[in-house]
Amino acid sequence: MFTVPLPAVTTALASASEGAAGGDLLSRLFWLLPVMLLAGKFSGELFERIKQPAVLGELIVGALLGGSVLGIIPTAAGDPLTELVQILAELGVVVLLFEIGVETDIKQMFRVGVGALAVATVGVVLPFLLGFLYWASPLVTERFNLVSNVTTAIFVGATLTATSVGITARVMTDLHALRSVEGQLVIGAAVIDDVMGLVILGIVTALVGGSHVGVLEIGRSVLFAVGFLAAALAVGFALAPKIFSLIDKMQVRGVLLVSAFAFALIVASLANMVGLAMIVGAYAAGLILSGTNQFDVIHNRIKPVSDIFTPIFFLSIGAQIDVRLLNPFVAENQPVLAIGLVLLLIAVLGKFAAGYAAFWKQYNRVGVGIGMIPRGEVGLIFANIGLMNGVLSREVFSAVLLMVIGTTFLTPPILKVAFVRGGTTDPSTGEPEPEAA
Amino acid sequence: MFTVPLPAVTTALASASEGAAGGDLLSRLFWLLPVMLLAGKFSGELFERIKQPAVLGELIVGALLGGSVLGIIPTAAGDPLTELVQILAELGVVVLLFEIGVETDIKQMFRVGVGALAVATVGVVLPFLLGFLYWASPLVTERFNLVSNVTTAIFVGATLTATSVGITARVMTDLHALRSVEGQLVIGAAVIDDVMGLVILGIVTALVGGSHVGVLEIGRSVLFAVGFLAAALAVGFALAPKIFSLIDKMQVRGVLLVSAFAFALIVASLANMVGLAMIVGAYAAGLILSGTNQFDVIHNRIKPVSDIFTPIFFLSIGAQIDVRLLNPFVAENQPVLAIGLVLLLIAVLGKFAAGYAAFWKQYNRVGVGIGMIPRGEVGLIFANIGLMNGVLSREVFSAVLLMVIGTTFLTPPILKVAFVRGGTTDPSTGEPEPEAA
Numbered sequence: 001m002f003t004v005p006l007p008a009v010t011t012a013l014a015s016a017s018e019g020a021a022g023g024d025l026l027s028r029l030f031w032l033l034p035v036m037l038l039a040g041k042f043s044g045e046l047f048e049r050i051k052q053p054a055v056l057g058e059l060i061v062g063a064l065l066g067g068s069v070l071g072i073i074p075t076a077a078g079d080p081l082t083e084l085v086q087i088l089a090e091l092g093v094v095v096l097l098f099e100i101g102v103e104t105d106i107k108q109m110f111r112v113g114v115g116a117l118a119v120a121t122v123g124v125v126l127p128f129l130l131g132f133l134y135w136a137s138p139l140v141t142e143r144f145n146l147v148s149n150v151t152t153a154i155f156v157g158a159t160l161t162a163t164s165v166g167i168t169a170r171v172m173t174d175l176h177a178l179r180s181v182e183g184q185l186v187i188g189a190a191v192i193d194d195v196m197g198l199v200i201l202g203i204v205t206a207l208v209g210g211s212h213v214g215v216l217e218i219g220r221s222v223l224f225a226v227g228f229l230a231a232a233l234a235v236g237f238a239l240a241p242k243i244f245s246l247i248d249k250m251q252v253r254g255v256l257l258v259s260a261f262a263f264a265l266i267v268a269s270l271a272n273m274v275g276l277a278m279i280v281g282a283y284a285a286g287l288i289l290s291g292t293n294q295f296d297v298i299h300n301r302i303k304p305v306s307d308i309f310t311p312i313f314f315l316s317i318g319a320q321i322d323v324r325l326l327n328p329f330v331a332e333n334q335p336v337l338a339i340g341l342v343l344l345l346i347a348v349l350g351k352f353a354a355g356y357a358a359f360w361k362q363y364n365r366v367g368v369g370i371g372m373i374p375r376g377e378v379g380l381i382f383a384n385i386g387l388m389n390g391v392l393s394r395e396v397f398s399a400v401l402l403m404v405i406g407t408t409f410l411t412p413p414i415l416k417v418a419f420v421r422g423g424t425t426d427p428s429t430g431e432p433e434p435e436a437a
Numbered sequence: 438m439f440t441v442p443l444p445a446v447t448t449a450l451a452s453a454s455e456g457a458a459g460g461d462l463l464s465r466l467f468w469l470l471p472v473m474l475l476a477g478k479f480s481g482e483l484f485e486r487i488k489q490p491a492v493l494g495e496l497i498v499g500a501l502l503g504g505s506v507l508g509i510i511p512t513a514a515g516d517p518l519t520e521l522v523q524i525l526a527e528l529g530v531v532v533l534l535f536e537i538g539v540e541t542d543i544k545q546m547f548r549v550g551v552g553a554l555a556v557a558t559v560g561v562v563l564p565f566l567l568g569f570l571y572w573a574s575p576l577v578t579e580r581f582n583l584v585s586n587v588t589t590a591i592f593v594g595a596t597l598t599a600t601s602v603g604i605t606a607r608v609m610t611d612l613h614a615l616r617s618v619e620g621q622l623v624i625g626a627a628v629i630d631d632v633m634g635l636v637i638l639g640i641v642t643a644l645v646g647g648s649h650v651g652v653l654e655i656g657r658s659v660l661f662a663v664g665f666l667a668a669a670l671a672v673g674f675a676l677a678p679k680i681f682s683l684i685d686k687m688q689v690r691g692v693l694l695v696s697a698f699a700f701a702l703i704v705a706s707l708a709n710m711v712g713l714a715m716i717v718g719a720y721a722a723g724l725i726l727s728g729t730n731q732f733d734v735i736h737n738r739i740k741p742v743s744d745i746f747t748p749i750f751f752l753s754i755g756a757q758i759d760v761r762l763l764n765p766f767v768a769e770n771q772p773v774l775a776i777g778l779v780l781l782l783i784a785v786l787g788k789f790a791a792g793y794a795a796f797w798k799q800y801n802r803v804g805v806g807i808g809m810i811p812r813g814e815v816g817l818i819f820a821n822i823g824l825m826n827g828v829l830s831r832e833v834f835s836a837v838l839l840m841v842i843g844t845t846f847l848t849p850p851i852l853k854v855a856f857v858r859g860g861t862t863d864p865s866t867g868e869p870e871p872e873a874a
Contacts, residue, residue, distance in 0.1 A: 026524050030706045030715065034699035041696065044689040054689045084524065087463050252481040252491045254744025259478065261745055262471035269467045278467065301741040307691025308698055308742060 040311035056408045062318020073319040089316040092309035097279040098264040099306045101286015102299045115358035116188030122357040123372050124196045127160035127350030155386040158204050159400045162197030163190040164376025180424035181363045186371035197378045228274045236288030244292040257301040325398045336395045340402030347407050364422040370415045375407045477748035493845045495748050499755020510756040526753040529746035534716040535701040536743045538723015539736045552795035553625030559794040560809050561633045564597035564787030592823040595641050596837045599634030600627040601813025617861035618800045623808035634815045665711045673725030681729040694738040762835045773832045777839030801859040807852045812844045
């Protein structure tokens, strides 16, 4: 008579169902989430008070809560909570990249255009080449007895490319230097950087997808990645303003935010289908919506969602750090620390040199170069994919994490010195403003 | 050397990991969510345009997407996506009840105080008694040949008690009648109703928890439920304003929202520990934060989160409706439809009578009674728990859903007529205002 399968009852609504697996998973999640969120925010606050970016606090507290220390954030592969946290973390990074896309001022990017493109290109190519050459050199293969092939070297190079636009933007805001020529250059270049990094992400993702990697495969994946992004942006910029004007006329509560969020998930899923990472699609979705008249409303409303879910991503990334590897008195750890320091050096020097790339313009070159140093989510994502696919060993993954943490730690204090000494440049007159920061 | 278990890599970051179960689950979720969200919002819009509440559109589109029709929203017990959607749905209803708690104006409740308490009490006791007596009567046991015992009768009664404060508030807002005496009475009574309903929820949850139910067990669970709520509210109202003033002084992005959200999850988990439903805790957490100076900021920022997650709850509730049961030409369906109509009649009459409860005050009694009619999430949750624990059969569950859908359908049009004909009452003068709505 009633042929419907047993209904998907919300098993954990009542404590009476606690025995069921679903209820148990839910109640574990409902204890874990507040611990992660509060620990993340409070450490973020602490780090901002000591003039460091909040994301650094989240990474570090994630490491403390993770499998190698307290074991509160689950990292065991068999635990369903591990998978659930990963899915929420992925939702977090998708929302973050979507948000960064929406807040991108494409017009401002065009204004500093060629200069930012030069800074971005040098800042991507140089660290990539240095990283690739270092990994392909006997320095690594002979001294540390590690596997070194072209794919691994490309991955190591890739982790060094993308400036973390979030961290940079926050640091420039704190120095009240966002509207200077230097601020525009750094943000513009960081955004272009991000796009370049995401194209590289598409390539390296395709690289580990097929076991045999030839020029044809790389060419095809580049074509796929660039083609999808170009098509999505072209169609999106043409249609999204009209569609979202119509949606804006709808009256049901939250329809604009929910439609924008659904759009981000759809483009993320499409990107995933053509072989790109989901965050590439989410970022593209954000860029598309930055061109609508509703972008500020969408941005304001996606922020609280991002506030809650983004820290889950950084905490769970941090949870993967094996902090025992940082002990320099253990002989086995010394390769990780040594490689991490070399990568950090490459990361700093590569972006520092990029500061000189727009040589025809007048600006504080040291300030711009240092402003480009912070690495963040994109580098960590590369490292994650490499680790997951066996391209990067756990040592190299940890060394990349050291590099990211190092750049994030170093930048704020030395950036402050660079702008206090070198000043900023007025965007309307082109004249130096000695009284900066 | 590296003893850490294989890391909880975010398996689905790249398409390369699509083969893994986690990646597959994630990409299925990333297709399902936009479909659910867009279908939910667009049907909500459609229903608002035809002067019906949006939540009704979400329930109906959920039924269409659910297992008995299109099968897009998974309801099969073995599918991990089913569990994932349930967890997101639970997050949605927790956020909704938290939001309703935060937006409660406790002072306003006290102002209409005794009147609202009278309306609420009659509106809870009368439908409960009528539902209980109907179920305990030979009308059901003999005519429909259904199981009828005290526990089932209590459950049926309980599903009829709580007015859906969300639906009522939205309908009153649409009629611009929120600030009238009638509006205050309805909202105040609906809130008290909700608290009473949640205490009943605690009781019925405990009822199905133990197989032998005696006066002692019921007494203990009432004591637990009321004791926990009283203690949480007392401690919360004393400490929360101070704690959240301190948190408000913190500067890291989103700290106020994230702390409030974490607080809601903690109180929900604590409630769950003492045998209450999580939403009871979430609602109490919201009530507590409604007394802080930061309540408006918290309310504004939890709304977008609620916009995204709440529809998932109503859609997945709707997905459990077996629409084939609504066909009156199938003989087996006739009991469901007959019981549903009787429950609807009880639901309407019980609340209509409650409109007369504050007999010493002057106000539009018909308007208040009709304003109390909409049932919603709490009734559905009771029905869910009953279904899950085998206390309610699938027929009765479907009949309760019919009752909820019926009340939600009926109220807006007849409420409009009641206020256009009977007018509202000015709260400062106590005089009738004939020009209402």
